[in-house]
Structures are given as C-alpha cells and as structure tokens.
Amino acid sequence: MTSSDLQQLYQQIILDHAKARHGFAAEPFEPLASGSAEAGARHTAESHQVNTSCGDEVTVRVTVEAPAGQKPDRIEDVVWRGDGCSISMASASVLSDAVRGAPAREARALLESFREMVRSRGAIEPDEELMGDAAAFAGVSRYPARVKCAMLAWVAFEEALLLAEAS
Amino acid sequence: MMMSSADATRLAPPRSLSDEEVVGIRRDFPILGQLVNGRPLAYLDSGATSQNPVSVLDVERDFYTRQNAAVHRGAHTLAFTATEAFEAARATVASFVGAQADEIVWTSNATEAVNLVAYSFSNASLGLGGEAASRFRLGPGDEIVVTEMEHHANLIPWQQLALRTGATLRFIPVTDDGALDLAAATTVVGPRTRILAFTHASNVVGVVNPVAELVALARAADALVLLDACQSVPHLPVDVAALDVDFAVFSGHKMLGPTGIGVLYGKADLLAGMPPFLTGGSMITTVDMHGAQFLAPPQRFEAGTQRVSQAVALAAAVDYLSAVGMERIEAREAELGRRLIEGLTEIPGVRVLGPTIGVERIGLASVDVAGVHAHDVGQFLDEAGIAARVGHHCAQPLHRRLGVTASTRASTYLYTTTGEVDLFLATMREVAPFFGVSR
Numbered sequence: 001m002t003s004s005d006l007q008q009l010y011q012q013i014i015l016d017h018a019k020a021r022h023g024f025a026a027e028p029f030e031p032l033a034s035g036s037a038e039a040g041a042r043h044t045a046e047s048h049q050v051n052t053s054c055g056d057e058v059t060v061r062v063t064v065e066a067p068a069g070q071k072p073d074r075i076e077d078v079v080w081r082g083d084g085c086s087i088s089m090a091s092a093s094v095l096s097d098a099v100r101g102a103p104a105r106e107a108r109a110l111l112e113s114f115r116e117m118v119r120s121r122g123a124i125e126p127d128e129e130l131m132g133d134a135a136a137f138a139g140v141s142r143y144p145a146r147v148k149c150a151m152l153a154w155v156a157f158e159e160a161l162l163l164a165e166a167s
Numbered sequence: 168m169m170m171s172s173a174d175a176t177r178l179a180p181p182r183s184l185s186d187e188e189v190v191g192i193r194r195d196f197p198i199l200g201q202l203v204n205g206r207p208l209a210y211l212d213s214g215a216t217s218q219n220p221v222s223v224l225d226v227e228r229d230f231y232t233r234q235n236a237a238v239h240r241g242a243h244t245l246a247f248t249a250t251e252a253f254e255a256a257r258a259t260v261a262s263f264v265g266a267q268a269d270e271i272v273w274t275s276n277a278t279e280a281v282n283l284v285a286y287s288f289s290n291a292s293l294g295l296g297g298e299a300a301s302r303f304r305l306g307p308g309d310e311i312v313v314t315e316m317e318h319h320a321n322l323i324p325w326q327q328l329a330l331r332t333g334a335t336l337r338f339i340p341v342t343d344d345g346a347l348d349l350a351a352a353t354t355v356v357g358p359r360t361r362i363l364a365f366t367h368a369s370n371v372v373g374v375v376n377p378v379a380e381l382v383a384l385a386r387a388a389d390a391l392v393l394l395d396a397c398q399s400v401p402h403l404p405v406d407v408a409a410l411d412v413d414f415a416v417f418s419g420h421k422m423l424g425p426t427g428i429g430v431l432y433g434k435a436d437l438l439a440g441m442p443p444f445l446t447g448g449s450m451i452t453t454v455d456m457h458g459a460q461f462l463a464p465p466q467r468f469e470a471g472t473q474r475v476s477q478a479v480a481l482a483a484a485v486d487y488l489s490a491v492g493m494e495r496i497e498a499r500e501a502e503l504g505r506r507l508i509e510g511l512t513e514i515p516g517v518r519v520l521g522p523t524i525g526v527e528r529i530g531l532a533s534v535d536v537a538g539v540h541a542h543d544v545g546q547f548l549d550e551a552g553i554a555a556r557v558g559h560h561c562a563q564p565l566h567r568r569l570g571v572t573a574s575t576r577a578s579t580y581l582y583t584t585t586g587e588v589d590l591f592l593a594t595m596r597e598v599a600p601f602f603g604v605s606r
Contacts, residue, residue, distance in 0.1 A: 003204070006550045010543075015603055054542045054558045055573055083572055085542035086602070149542065 008139030009146070010086065017133065018086035023096025025079045029061060041065060043072055045163030047156040051148050056084025058092055060156035064104065064164045072165050075099050075107055080153060087137075087146050092153035094133045104161060110134065111154055117141060118150045181494035183502055186585060192491065193582050195220040206552030209587040214370055214398065214531050214578030215556050216420045219484070223423060226483035230476045238475050239449055239466065253475050256482035257465070260430060263485045264396075264415070265406030270438065272431040272465040273478055277397050278320040280416035280431035281364070283468060284393060285324040286444040288362070292332045296442030302391075303441060307333040310359040312390070315341040315568055316369050316376075319561040321395040321416075325364060334361070341568050345372045345521030352384060360390040367399035367415075371562045371576065372521025372569075373504065373528040375399070378410050386411075391437070397421055401488075401580070402529050403497040407432050419477060423484035428477035431468070438464035445470040488581075496581045500530030503579040503588055507532045510592035516599045520569050531578035533560070534595070538604035541573035547601060548575070551594045553587075 032044060046061040060080045064072035078096040082089065099107040114134050117124045122142045126135035140150045184192070193199050196218045201208050210218065230252065236245035238253045258268040274280040290296065291303035305311070311325050315338050329336040337360075339352040347365075356363055363385040368375045378394065385392045393414040399405050400415075401422035407415045414437070419428040433441070443450060443461055447470040452460040461467045488496065507530070508523050516537040522528075536544050545557030556576040559566045566572060577591050 003550055006547070009546070010602070055563075056540075056542065085540040087543075089540075143546070146546070 005139070005142055009143055011136045011139060013133055013136040014090040015086060017090035017093040020093060021089060022093040023079050023100070024093070025061070025081050029059065029081060032061075041068075042076060043164045043167045045160050045167055047159035047163065049152050049156040049159075051084070051088070051152055053145075053148065054085065056082070056088045056149060056152060058082030058084065058088060058153045058156050060092070060095075060153055060160050062157060062160040062164045064161070073103055075102055075104055075161070078157065080156070082153070084152070085149055087140060087149040088152045091137060091150045094137070095153045095157055098132060098134055099157065104165070107157075107161070111158055114154060115151065118147050181492075181498045183498035184491070184495050184581065189499075189582060189584055193584070195222065195487075196582050197221065199582060203552045203554070204550055209551075209553045209590050211577040211579065211583065211587060211591055212554045212556050213401075213421070213580035213583070214560075214576060216426070217401065217423050217580055218582070219423055219425065219480075220487050222487055223425070223480050223483045227425060227476050227480040230479045235476070238473055249475055252479050253473065256478040259482040259485050260478075263489065264400060264417075264432060265408045266432050267435060269463075269465055270432055270435050272433065272438070272468045273474060274416075274429040274431055274468075275427060275474070276420075276429035277395070277416040277418040278324075278429070280429050281321055281324045281393070281395070283431055283444040284414055284433075284441075285328040287441040289328055289331045290442040290444070296440065299440040300442050305332040305334040305361055307335075308359060309334040309361045310357075311336050312339065312356055312360050312363045313337075314339040314347055314365045314376075316347060316372070316565050317364070317366055317562065318370055318395065318397070319563070320397075321364055321366060321393075322564070335359075339365070341565060345565075345569055346374055346526065347376055347381075349377070349380060352381065356381075356384040356388050356390065358388055360385065360388045362391045362393060363388075364393040364395070366395040366397075367405070368402070368529045369521065369562075369565075370398050370531075371533050371560050371565050371574070373531045373533070374521055375403075375527040375529060378412070382411050398529060398531075402500055404493040413437055419481040419484065422481075423487055424481035425477045428474045428481050433464070435464070438468070441468075443467050443470070447471050449473070491581055499581060500579050500583075501528070502530075503583055503585070504528050504530035504532065506585065506588050507577060507579070507591070510588070511595065514592070514596050514599075516604065517595060520571070520574055530580075530583070531576060533574040533576040535571045535574050536595075536598055539598055539602045541575045543602060544575045544595075544598055547598050548591070548594055551590065553577075553591055553594060555591070 044063040048059045050057045063077040065074045065076040066072040078100050080092045117126050118140045120141045126138045128135040137150050140146050198218050234249050236249040238250040257271050261268045261271045288303045291300035292305045337355050339355050340348045342348045391413045394412040396415045396417040400417040413434050415432040417430050420426040450467050450470045511519050518535045520533045541557040548555050558573050
C-alpha cells in the first residue's frame with residue numbers, strides 16, 4: 001500500500017545511513033576549549049541545531065586545517081551527535097562522509113546543491129556523479145515538511161564551518 | 168445473576184453512539200469527507216485541534232453577516248445585539264461546565280488563561296490589588312505545585328511565576344507506569360503550597376487524574392487549585408463546581424469551536440479579589456492621568472476589543488455537544504480508546520505510553536515504535552491518509568520520564584469511526600516492516 005513517493009523518500013540508502021550513522025560520535029562531546037586553535041594549524045567549532053516542530057536535534061563539530069600562515073582550507077574532520085527521524089540522521093551521516101577531507105570551497109558548493117535540490121519541490125534531478133549518496137535525498141523535495149529534517153545537519157555544518165574558520 | 172429492571176437501569180452505563188449515528192454526525196463536518204494523498208482522510212488528531220461542524224461555521228458567518236459590532240460600548244442597535252450575543256455565549260459555556268456566567272472569563276486560548284492567573288498572582292505579589300489580593304501574594308518560602316505530566320502550557324507559566332516572585336516550584340512525580348504518584352503527592356503538597364495546578368486528563372497518556380483526591384490534598388494545605396481541563400471538557404461531562412476546583416482552563420478549538428478563544432473559570436469570590444493581567448480599554452470604570460478603577464469580573468480580565476464571533480461560535484459548538492450528549496460522547500470515546508489500546512498492545516515493537524488497564528482514560532493513545540522515530544511513523548501514516556500527532560505533544564518532561572523523546576498519538580472524538588481506528592491499527596502494523604526493524 002506504500003506509494004512510490006514514500007519509497008522515494010525512504011530509499012534504502014537513507015534507511016541504511018539512518019542506522020549506520022557515519023561520523024556519529026559514540027561519546028558525548030567534551031566542551032570545546034575556548035580559543036581551541038592549536039598554534040596555527042587546526043581549528044574546531046560546533047553548531048547545535050534543533051527542529052522545533054518535532055524536537056530533532058543535531059550537533060555538528062567541524063575541524064578545519066590551515067597550512068602554516070594561511071587561511072584554513074581543508075575540512076579535516078566532521079563528527080556529530082543527535083537524535084531524530086531517519087531523514088535527519090541519515091542526512092548527518094551522508095554529510096560527514098561527503099565533506100570530510102574536502103576543501104571548504106567544495107563542501108560549500110555541495111551544501112548549496114543539496115539545499116537547492118531538497119527545496120526544489122521535485123523540480124531538480126540530482127547529479128548523482130557530483131552528489132553521491134546525498135542524491136538520495138531528492139525524494140525529500142516532494143515533502144516540504146521534511147526539508148528541515150534533511151537540512152538540519154547541513155545547517156549545523158554551515159555554521160560550524162564558519163565559526164571554525166573564524167576561530 | 169438476575170437483576171431487577173430498576174437495578175439494570177441504574178447500573179446501565181450511558182448509551183454510547185452507534186456507528187450509524189457517527190455516520191450522521193460526520194455529515195455535519197464537511198472537512199472529514201475529503202481525500203488526503205488519494206485516500207479518505209482519517210482525522211485522528213482532535214487532541215491537538217478538533218474540526219468544526221457546519222452549525223459553528225454558520226453561526227460565525229451569520230454573526231459577521233448580521234450582527235458584528237464592538238461589545239460593551241456604543242449605543243447603536245448592532246452594538247447592543249452583539250453584546251447580547253456575546254453575553255449569551257458566556258452563559259451557555261458557563262452552564263455547560265456548571266459555572267455561573269460571571270465566573271467565565273474569555274481569553275485567547277487556554278495558555279493565556281493559565282498566564283492570566285499566574286500574572287494576577289505576580290501582580291498581587293507586587294502589592295497590586297491591595298488587601299483583597301493578599302491571598303494571591305507569593306514570595307520566598309511559598310510553593311507552587313504542578314505535576315510531571317503537564318502540558319508546557321500548565322508548566323512554564325508557573326516556572327516563570329516562581330522566578331518572578333521567589334516562590335519555589337515543586338512537582339508531583341509520575342510513576343514508571345506513567346500515572347501520577349499519589350503517594351508522593353501527599354509529601355509534595357504541604358503547608359507551604361499556595362497553588363496546585365494539574366491536568367484533568369493527560370494529552371499524552373490519556374489518563375483521567377483523580378481530581379477529588381488532589382483537591383482534598385490542596386484543601387488540607389489551604390492551597391488553591393487550578394485544573395487544566397483542555398482534554399476533559401471536550402470529551403466528558405465536567406462540572407467545575409462539583410469538582411470544587413478554584414480555577415479551570417480550556418480551549419475552544421479542541422471542542423468543535425474556532426481558534427482564538429479560550430476560557431478561564433474562576434470562583435466568583437476569588438476573581439473578585441484578583442488584580443488584572445492585561446489592562447486597557449473595556450476593563451475600567453474611571454480613569455485619570457494617574458490611575459484607574461477596574462470593573463468587576465469578568466470584564467476586569469477582558470481588556471481590549473473582544474473575540475466576539477469566536478465566543479458566539481464556541482457557544483454553538485457547546486450547543487452541538489450538548490445536543491449529542493456529553494455522557495454518550497464519553498462512552499463512545501471510551502470504546503474507541505479501548506479498541507486503540509487493545510489493538511496497539513498486540514503489535515510487536517509498539518509500546519503504549521502510560522497505564523493501559525484499570526484506569527479511567529480518554530479516547531487517545533500515544534505509542535513508541537521501537538527503532539522508528541515518531542516523525543517517520545507520522546509520515547507513513549500520512550501517506551495512508553491518517554492525520555496523527557507526532558512529537559513531544561508539548562510535554563517534554565513527561566516524555567523524558569517515560570524514556571522517549573517523541574511519540575505518535577492517535578486521538579478520537581465524537582466523529583471518529585471504528586473503521587478509522589482499525590485503519591490506524593492496520594497501518595501501524597506495517598510501520599516496523601517498512602522501516603526494516605521488524606523482528
């Protein structure tokens with residue numbers, strides 16, 4: 001009795017990521033030391049986001065690496081914790097796979113493509129080559145109420161990345 | 168054992184609504200006849216907001232078509248007839264809950280009604296209202312008592328009142344089963360308790376709390392009692408005078424009425440001593456540049472232009488409920504509630520929150536599905552045309568106490584069919600297999 005739209009929303013790849021939770025930190029985060037920048041090299045920051053309509057929450061912690069004397073460039077690590085629906089958990093899992101090790105510029109481009117796709121109300125066919133597992137969230141765009149779920153970790157990532165770069 | 172016919176009459180439970188009668192009732196609710204996602208809507212979210220019968224919609228439209236005017240001001244004919252309609256609505260709602268008309272204060276919703284009482288207390292604590300308001304003054308050493316089962320609307324206003332006055336907020340805990348811990352209540356409610364605020368029926372676990380027992384505790388402590396009746400007044404006969412509570416709050420949109428109107432009931436002698444919450448026009452007698460004299464209740468608490476069409480429409484909703492009969496609605500929902508609970512407890516991996524047997528309940532059930540988040544359950548139900556509530560239902564502390572962050576709630580009303588309950592149960596059976604967590 002389940003419709004093809006629902007099958008599109010809950011693709012196997014999403015259900016798998018929701019269970020596997022790549023990048024999920026097993027232990028609660030220790031508070032970040034203020035001014036956590038270790039002389040010149042790595043900067044870590046985090047962002048906590050809550051979907052007030054359903055209580056889903058996610059904290060994403062981003063570590064960027066800066067070559068000596070330069071602006072941070074590469075995303076060294078992304079870890080997260082949170083609790084929520086399969087869409088929000090799978091999205092955080094896919095995010096951490098997709099951006100870990102990537103140049104910040106590429107991660108931001110992916111973020112924009114992802115945002116555009118899930119907000120497109122079904123109008124945008126994702127480039128699977130470019131987006132990888134993130135393309136599986138195209139089905140979310142037909143469910144406007146779930147866009148927030150899909151975006152939760154990405155919004156946290158966006159903010160944490162800015163904070164890490166600025167720290 | 169044989170019973171005489173007189174015994175049978177006395178012992179017979181109130182006659183429920185038959186399935187055929189429910190079909191007739193549904194004709195009065197056009198919104199229920201639509202398709203959602205290509206399937207007939209099964210509306211199981213009346214605990215959040217109920218639907219309006221045509222009579223309520225017609226009355227509101229008719230008011231705007233023929234009678235609309237500001238009330239309690241102006242000398243023209245429409246102003247007079249609108250005021251009459253507004254006050255007649257007050258009398259209708261008062262008599263529905265066993266109150267006098269001047270004990271009914273219109274508010275925007277039940278949340279505002281709780282805030283009205285809390286802010287009146289805090290204004291009294293600042294010295295407003297003079298000696299007449301002395302019993303509403305709170306300070307350090309005084310205690311406000313709520314329960315762990317409360318909707319946020321009957322929790323946060325009291326937290327804030329405690330912060331403003333220096334009083335202490337305490338709570339009656341919930342047992343592992345999800346019922347109020349009445350043994351603990353006897354130690355929580357004590358000589359320092361100034362007000363006890365609790366819900367009549369839980370919007371999450373559906374239990375009907377023992378009002379008489381809790382009121383007795385409060386009386387022994389010389390404390391006031393506020394009853395959150397949002398989930399009881401729409402679903403069972405409630406007589407606030409018989410319950411002997413000092414205040415009760417409920418909302419129009421949960422009882423077939425419009426949004427934008429709620430009710431505060433307060434005993435006349437208490438309202439008379441309370442300083443106002445919102446101030447401005449319509450609640451004063453004489454005003455000069457330095458101060459004002461206030462009207463008697465209920466007008467003292469109804470500042471500004473009133474929700475006249477909503478009041479008139481709420482009275483039409485009350486008339487509709489009265490015509491069907493609250494005893495019969497209660498009996499019908501008890502049947503639907505049992506059907507829900509029995510069906511849900513048989514589904515592997517589904518846990519019904521709260522006590523399920525041996526307690527009085529209203530016709531709703533909240534469940535946790537092992538391994539599937541409530542939001543996903545809700546999406547799956549929506550695809551089948553079922554409107555259920557998912558989330559924490561504005562009761563985060565209770566969910567935390569029961570070990571979950573969110574749940575899925577189905578709530579019934581007088582227009583709910585057994586077929587809708589059965590569809591919900593059948594769809595719930597498919598949830599775990601779809602999400603790959605069935606064992």
